[in-house]
Amino acid sequence: MRVTAVWSRQRPVMPTGRKPANIPNQRVWYCGNSRCLRMAKQVVTRTYKASIRNHRQVSDDLDSLGFAASKLWNVGRWMCDRIWDEIGHIPGHSELTSYLKNHERYDDLHSQSSQRVLQELAEAFSGWYGKRRNGDTRANPPGYRKHSDEHPRSTVTFKAAGFKLDTQYNRVRLSKGSNLKADWSDFILCEYQTRPDVDLSTVESVQQVRAVWTGDEWELHIVCKVEVEVSDSPGDKTVGIDLGINNFAALAYEDGHAELYPLNCLKQDDYYFSKQIARCDDSLSKQATRLNHTKSARRTHYFHALSKHIVERCVKEGVGTIVVGDLSGIREDDDTNEAKDWGKHGNLDLHSWAFDRFMDLLTYKAEIEGIEVKEVSERDTSKSCSCCGQTRDANRVERGLYVCDNCGTVANADVNGAENIRQKVTPSLACDGGDRSIGWLAQPSTYLFDKETGAFAPQEQVTSALLKSPSSDILSSETAGR
Numbered sequence: 001m002r003v004t005a006v007w008s009r010q011r012p013v014m015p016t017g018r019k020p021a022n023i024p025n026q027r028v029w030y031c032g033n034s035r036c037l038r039m040a041k042q043v044v045t046r047t048y049k050a051s052i053r054n055h056r057q058v059s060d061d062l063d064s065l066g067f068a069a070s071k072l073w074n075v076g077r078w079m080c081d082r083i084w085d086e087i088g089h090i091p092g093h094s095e096l097t098s099y100l101k102n103h104e105r106y107d108d109l110h111s112q113s114s115q116r117v118l119q120e121l122a123e124a125f126s127g128w129y130g131k132r133r134n135g136d137t138r139a140n141p142p143g144y145r146k147h148s149d150e151h152p153r154s155t156v157t158f159k160a161a162g163f164k165l166d167t168q169y170n171r172v173r174l175s176k177g178s179n180l181k182a183d184w185s186d187f188i189l190c191e192y193q194t195r196p197d198v199d200l201s202t203v204e205s206v207q208q209v210r211a212v213w214t215g216d217e218w219e220l221h222i223v224c225k226v227e228v229e230v231s232d233s234p235g236d237k238t239v240g241i242d243l244g245i246n247n248f249a250a251l252a253y254e255d256g257h258a259e260l261y262p263l264n265c266l267k268q269d270d271y272y273f274s275k276q277i278a279r280c281d282d283s284l285s286k287q288a289t290r291l292n293h294t295k296s297a298r299r300t301h302y303f304h305a306l307s308k309h310i311v312e313r314c315v316k317e318g319v320g321t322i323v324v325g326d327l328s329g330i331r332e333d334d335d336t337n338e339a340k341d342w343g344k345h346g347n348l349d350l351h352s353w354a355f356d357r358f359m360d361l362l363t364y365k366a367e368i369e370g371i372e373v374k375e376v377s378e379r380d381t382s383k384s385c386s387c388c389g390q391t392r393d394a395n396r397v398e399r400g401l402y403v404c405d406n407c408g409t410v411a412n413a414d415v416n417g418a419e420n421i422r423q424k425v426t427p428s429l430a431c432d433g434g435d436r437s438i439g440w441l442a443q444p445s446t447y448l449f450d451k452e453t454g455a456f457a458p459q460e461q462v463t464s465a466l467l468k469s470p471s472s473d474i475l476s477s478e479t480a481g482r
């Protein structure tokens with residue numbers, strides 16, 4: 001669906017390689033960085049969340065659609081079992097659709113919405129195969145969406161023909177399936193509200209709208225094509241990033257140096273707030289809500305600052321591609337919805353959403369700088385030696401150090417993982433020519449969050465890291481750009 005494209009907050013576009021001409025009555029700025037002059041426009045996909053202002057009026061209708069999506073999922077799931085029993089094969093998305101398009105439950109939703117449910121089911125099955133192939137024997141196939149007699153509210157996706165967006169009045173019409181059309185109304189009219197800095201009338205096009213149940217209420221996720229200005233890629237080097245819970249990020253650059261981003265500050269912060277919240281008599285009290293809100297705002301700020309810093313480092317180092325290990329090892333088990341027990345690791349209730357959130361922020365910020373973010377499988381990246389490539393059980397991790405019996409490499413374990421991840425895109429032996437002394441991977445530089453500035457800095461420059469209670473400073477979200 002096409003929306004009038006007016007991009008109002010754009011920076012001036014400079015002709016390649018030339019200084020901007022002096023245009024009278026128009027403020028032209030450039031920052032002196034030569035990359036500023038090499039901007040190009042690029043259309044990227046963004047998802048904006050919106051709350052529903054007339055929630056009370058539409059929640060029953062959205063509930064019906066959410067339940068219907070769960071029912072259709074279950075019908076499809078049952079069908080997969082049956083076909084598997086008959087012919088030993090699990091149907092793909094289009095096969096499943098052709099089997100079920102005449103099923104009664106298919107007409108509970110708009111046909112495109114129903115199609116999307118079956119597509120999600122097929123995707124869940126292929127995700128499961130993928131995990132099995134990677135040797136994850138604990139992975140379970142997608143389950144039924146039912147808790148005793150109750151159906152959960154599944155996400156309902158509306159594609160081009162299934163919604164109509166009115167950006168003038170901030171309304172969106174979501175189509176129902178023919179079975180649920182009643183009282184002459186074949187759509188749900190939602191009044192939406194986006195964040196103040198999001199203006200849907202300026203986006204290139206809106207691809208789809210998803211109604212998502214958050215556990216408390218419905219919200220809308222509006223997937224758009226947006227035109228942004230991107231710089232030329234800063235270079236063609238690669239960096240590998242290993243995300244984890246001891247070091248939130250370990251970076252291995254192509255030229256051999258490495259960086260660590262430990263979570264200490266966030267841990268302290270989290271510990272402090274969790275204690276404060278636990279002291280509240282009532283977990284629903286105003287005070288508890290306020291503390292929860294502050295805690296999450298500080299986390300958000302932390303991840304903004306970290307992703308911003310990493311992208312800045314990449315620009316400086318001429319990195320054109322960031323390679324990140326896929327998060328399947330970190331993500332909670334989708335089927336059981338059981339979060340991994342992060343509590344054991346340093347008392348941080350950091351769930352998979354934090355990694356997803358961080359990846360989103362990193363991707364957005366990198367994209368603008370012309371840097372590509374690639375996800376690769378993390379398979380064996382922690383087990384093999386990034387120096388000689390050997391994977392041996394004898395190779396071990398001791399106190400955070402990876403020790404290779406074959407070549408004698410001693411490396412920080414997370415950095416070794418990051419280097420293996422990087423090599424999945426740019427294969428190169430870390431020890432070639434012997435110009436990298438043994439131990440380079442063992443001595444990465446460490447960057448810490450500086451509460452004084454609200455940004456990341458080398459460990460030795462961060463004075464605020466030295467024991468300071470989080471209550472005594474303000475983490476202002478204004479200090480880090482977004």
Ligand SMILES: [Zn+2]
Binds near residue numbers: 386390404405409
């Ligand atoms: Zn080795």
